[in-house]
Amino acid sequence: MCVNYRPPTPEQFGTLGAFSDLPADWRWPEETWKDYAAPILRAGPGGRPQACLASYGMVPRRQIPPEIKPFDTMNARAESLGERRSFAPAWRRLQLCAVPMAWFYEPCYETGRAVRHAIGMADESLFFVAGLWRDWPDAHGTIQSSFTQITINADEHPLMRRMHKPEDEKRSLVILPRDQVDDWLACTDIELARSYLAHYPAARMRDRPAPAASRKAAQASPNLELF
Template identity: 40%
Template sequence: MAARLSENGRRTYNARSETAAEKPSFRNAWRRAQHCIIPAQAIYEPDWRSGKAVATRITRRDHEPMGIAGLWECWTDPAGEEVFSYSMLTVNTSNNELMRNFHRPEDEKRMVVILPKGLYGDWLRASAAESMEFMRQYPAERLAAAAGD
């Protein structure tokens, strides 16, 4: 049986870490500690400070790839095929010097959980009970933002 990636994952590409254990879309993966790491060179967020959404590229200041904490899930579709999906975990960033600048002014400020490289193995081996220990903001001084990239 061939596996394929979920085609409807856009609706669940981010998971609020504070509620992932309770939400139907994420709770099984959270309870089973189905942790994964999503590699990314950059993330993009809309900067609304000008009154218009300006796509902004956010990278690690040291130019190393990011390892984003995620949850993975596998299910079988009606045709009998395995479907794999993942969601990136997020945290509130209203007090983060850099990340609080993104999203609409009235929206909650959030960011994906960027894991320090030294914690990759710990995240992958962590139990469900330990998962929240990894849900931290990445320090603003270790990130760089550039509009229009």
């Protein structure tokens, strides 16, 4: 499953809907990893898409009690959205989000070893991935947000089935067609929301080997402490 991706830069957001006028003090790392801040879209007042800066992983590390073994929530399996305690409340309340990306990373083993691949659109345009969000109160009395990405089985997807170890189940993020993003965010019916959890055409996607990047220290935004 995807645990690392590249979000758009503030400059790339210039004319992208609700991201066209971001607060000047919003900052996020060039690559997104667990508990890093990243921009997302969710339904705001009146149902209009609203930009938000949130922490990657539905349950941030600092929200896990010390007596509980740490666990990861960067990806939510579509098949168990209504069952997993980490995701079910947000899914039932349809707290849907769209995660903007330039590309995401997966390991490909076609050479016999893991080679990091960048996966994105064939025309290199930005795209959105379906996700869920939730809010957390912090020790200072403010509210911070977190998010997860939704994944589906990809055993039959021409591109995504090439990723991960041969014996592993193949999974894919849910890429939302651009003209469906607003409808996804405004969805008020679970079964209708589930109908969006489908594969994006492989012919409109591309992948390429990408050298592994070192995990630089995240630069915290003044609006969101990185966990």
